Amino acid sequence: MKTIDIKGISKEYANTKALDNVTIILEPNKIYGLLGRNGAGKTTLLNLLTNRIFPTEGEITIDGDTVFENDKALKDIFYMTEKNLYPEGEKIKNIFKWTRELYPLFDIEYAKGLSEKFELNINKKVKDLSTGYSSIFKAIIALSSNANIMIFDEPVLGLDANHRDMFYKELIANYNKTPKTMIISTHIIEEVAQVLEEVIIIKKGKLIAKQSVEDLLSCAYTVSGESSNVDKYIEGKKYIGQETIGNFKSVIVLEDIQNKNQVLANELKVEFSKAELQKLFISLTN
Numbered sequence: 628m629k630t631i632d633i634k635g636i637s638k639e640y641a642n643t644k645a646l647d648n649v650t651i652i653l654e655p656n657k658i659y660g661l662l663g664r665n666g667a668g669k670t671t672l673l674n675l676l677t678n679r680i681f682p683t684e685g686e687i688t689i690d691g692d693t694v695f696e697n698d699k700a701l702k703d704i705f706y707m708t709e710k711n712l713y714p715e716g717e718k719i720k721n722i723f724k725w726t727r728e729l730y731p732l733f734d735i736e737y738a739k740g741l742s743e744k745f746e747l748n749i750n751k752k753v754k755d756l757s758t759g760y761s762s763i764f765k766a767i768i769a770l771s772s773n774a775n776i777m778i779f780d781e782p783v784l785g786l787d788a789n790h791r792d793m794f795y796k797e798l799i800a801n802y803n804k805t806p807k808t809m810i811i812s813t814h815i816i817e818e819v820a821q822v823l824e825e826v827i828i829i830k831k832g833k834l835i836a837k838q839s840v841e842d843l844l845s846c847a848y849t850v851s852g853e854s855s856n857v858d859k860y861i862e863g864k865k866y867i868g869q870e871t872i873g874n875f876k877s878v879i880v881l882e883d884i885q886n887k888n889q890v891l892a893n894e895l896k897v898e899f900s901k902a903e904l905q906k907l908f909i910s911l912t913n
């Protein structure tokens with residue numbers, strides 16, 4: 628069981644405060660989504676968590692042990708970075724062997740099996756992989772690491788819809804086989820929403836939300852129907868994400884799902900449905 632305790636973390640660069648007093652506790656064996664717009668500070672947080680960079684203020688511990696230059700704490704973490712850090716001229720199969728040397732728990736057979744599934748040719752060199760296959764290659768290594776904490780920074784970068792679907796299914800299968808903490812930082816929110824238990828949302832270096840997807844989605848709901856009737860329903864209410872097709876309109880009402888007015892909805896012949904995480908995210912981070 629690995630509890631990650633991020634305490635009052637700030638990171639300043641010459642003229643940028645990349646993170647500003649962020650405090651988060653990540654409970655063990657949950658799948659977290661780390662969400663934020665470009666430049667919000669996601670990669671900075673992941674780099675701090677894995678001791679690649681050092682905080683200006685604050686401390687990060689795993690089960691009470693600081694991650695600062697602590698191999699014992701860090702060996703439980705596998706970090707799939709957005710950038711390729713593998714030697715360009717090396718063949719994939721050799722990188723599997725080399726990873727095994729560094730991470731004795733790395734499961735080569737599983738990695739080879741996944742490579743077959745994703746049709747990744749392990750005789751290819753890193754430099755010959757397309758953007759999508761480069762992501763697949765790095766994701767396979769992370770999934771095969773057997774680490775207690777797996778971190779994925781933009782894991783589906785360049786992947787087509789089929790491969791994204793396969794990746795998320797594999798991630799869930801991996802988690803179900805051996806529960807662990809997974810942290811997924813991504814821009815493509817709608818697809819990942821079904822995989823996540825909790826979301827951590829960062830805006831301009833500050834933590835603005837950490838809650839379960841279920842709780843976040845219960846703070847809003849979608850109303851759709853004939854435009855003028857939807858307008859009547861949302862009168863005096865806060866809403867976002869208005870979409871109109873012909874005489875049909877849908878909006879996301881920003882109020883607790885418990886407070887929706889079913890009587891009025893029946894009268895106006897408008898319908899309710901769940902809000903989409905992607906749209907809520909846009910409104911929260913705008």
Ligand SMILES: Nc1ncnc2c1ncn2[C@@H]1O[C@H](COP(=O)(O)OP(=O)(O)OP(=O)(O)O)[C@@H](O)[C@H]1O
Pocket residue numbers: 640641643644645663664665666667668669670671672
């Ligand atoms: N080495 C650095 N030197 C100076 N500024 C930096 C450095 N690394 C990051 N920053 C700045 O810190 C802020 C946060 O960057 P970070 O890469 O953590 O964001 P991000 O949320 O991962 O963004 P993206 O989704 O675009 O990858 C940005 O303003 C970025 O320009």
